[in-house]
Amino acid sequence: MCGIVGYIGEGEAQPILLSGLKRLEYRGYDSSGIALISPQKNSISIRKSPGKISALEKLVKSKPLSGLVGIAHTRWATHGAPTQANAHPHHDCSGSIAIVHNGIIENYESLKAQLIKEGHVFNSQTDTEVIVHLIEKFYKNIPLEDAVCKALKLLVGSFAIGIISSKEPNKLIGARLGSPLIVGVGKGENFLASDVPAVLGFTKEVVFLDENEVAILDKDNFKISNLDGKTVFKKTTHINWDIAQAEKAGFAHFMLKEINEQPKILEGLINSRIHKETGRIFFKEQNIPEAKLKAAREIFIVACGTAYHAGMVAKYALESLCGIPAHIDVSSEFRYRDLLIGPDTLVIAISQSGETADTLAGIREAKRRGSTVISICNVLGSTLTRESDGIIYTHAGPEIGVASTKAYTAQLTALYLFAFYLAQVRGILPEARVKKLLDELRKIPGQQIEILKCAKSIAVLARRHSHLGSFLYLGRNINYPSALEGALKLKEISYIPAEGYAAGEMKHGPIALIDEYRAVVCIAPSSKVYEKMVSNIQEIRSRKGKIIAIATDGDREIKELTREVIYIPKTEEIFSPLLVALPLQLLAYHIAVKRGCDVDQPRNLAKSVTVE
DSSP states (O other): OOOOEEEEESSSSHHHHHHHHHHHHGGGSSEEEEEEEEEEEEEEEEEESSSSSHHHHHHHHHSOOOSEEEEEEEEOSSOOOOOOTSSSSOOOOSSSSEEEEOOOOTTHHHHHHHHHHTTTOOSOSSSSHHHHHHHHHSSSSSSSHHHHHHHHHHHOEEEEEEEETTTTTEEEEEEBBBOOEEEESSSSSSEEEGGGTTTTTSSSSEOOOOOEEEEEEESOOOEEEEEEEEOOOOEEEEEOOOGGGOTTTTTTSHHHHHHHTHHHHHHHHHHHHHHHOOOBOOOOOOOHHHHHHHOOOOOOOOHHHHHHHHHHHHHHHHHHHHOOOEEEEEEEHTTTSSSOOOOTTTEEEEEESOOOOOHHHHHHHHHHTTEEEEEEESSTTTTHHHSSSSSOOOOOOOOOOSSSSHHHHHHEEEEEEEHHOOOOOOOOHOHHHHHHHHHOOOOOOHHHHHHHHTTTHHHHHHHTTTTTOOOOEEOOOGGGHHHHHHHHHHHHOOOEEEEEEGGGGGGGGGGGGGSSSSEEEEESSSSTTTHHHHOOOOHHHHHTTTEEEEEETTOOOOGTTOEEEEEEEOOOOOGGHHHHHHHHHHHHHHHHHTOOSSSSOOOOSSSSOOOO
């Protein structure tokens, strides 16, 4: 949550910082602000505003700032309402130090009380302001980075911070614990940022900070140290993402662009993991010995939100293809259970950003108990990938829309491929069966393109139902998770109450909700549970529910039950979630657009949940 950008170099900082902020707005958009060191006055000037970054842009247009060093922030509010006073950056009593912060300081109240006793004056309700006053307290005849380290050692919680001081105007400081922060390495300029997209327009060379590391930047150099001041030698990583991947490319919204990117992403992912000559699955980064995979007696999957739904699909696939018990937990529950796991447990962690706080805590607990951890992740060099035993990258490119679309189907595809790989290692499936299934998997991107060609008719259907007060999503077996994901997408971006249920549970409660004022989305592709879904649809129809069905091409029976049918191409049942996902995403998108909602930046949400 929250986005941080810092700049030090030879160019005017204001436009660079604003550009970076706009690329991070998916991380939070309750308020934003910018602070620059004015070279003429050798002082810090701050502009900040509640609302989205566009409000800050208007403010600095009327009251511009000038300087070559600065920090900026876009906020997802935790402590204190999204007001101008609570917006970042925050400053110390003298106004000579400014800070931006992502994370939560758990002991801020006791620290604040002590600082007030010592004479410090606070101007906000935030936990962040404590940090800048602590730095001020220690910033006496020592370098800024030393004062920062002394302050950080007193904090309990999580942070990524950027700090500037008018006393040392040629220096930019960053530090992290539990929240992501990178250094962008340029020529005659260097950057801090919460995420790679912020710096892509200026450099593709980055350094990923690890826990309790401090970055000291000037325009030509950078140094990384630990909190004791000992130098840490870090390699730069070259980022292959193109800046165009973080642009809308003519689409009305990032979400729509990302929905349309899915076929290409899946095709690349599949082709890069299946050996052209042998047809066997391989993973370059999956560094777990085959002997360990063979010895695993069970699998635990940990994830949050949309990634959790991908993990639910994987549970069905892993048990079906690999013959191994698979369990799944929401990360925030996994970390607090009395876990019965050990060295013979394989833990699969799924996170788009690789910085999800609860998932990271979960894998740390799993590793403490001796389990092997493999991560499914989109972000190169993220904390999750650095702390896992093995990695499978999804290579989906930057996902800017807060509601996940392409990251979800990329995670599904990576999980399917891993299931085949595990079955291959364990010798479970006959080669002929594997070949047949992989041939079907290769068809999925082309079948997704066929669905996208019907986007206009899905939009018309969505608009017809956008006035309804609530939605119920029903699915069975491997498409029960699809029902949960469809409901999540709708509630995230349209704010319509929506629930996903296993269709067999309908008579155990949800049937009481069905009437002519709500819609029921029934996921009913060709499958071994198809007739069961048809029975559910008949029950809904008899109670005057507004039925929207997702069915397989050529299904005439379902057309007799409802005129609102979205057809998907025929595929193996196990892969149907990869096709079902697209009409569910388009349905949510077009309903939200019709209702006038901000689909890319829905209220109260942020892309990367880096706080508990």
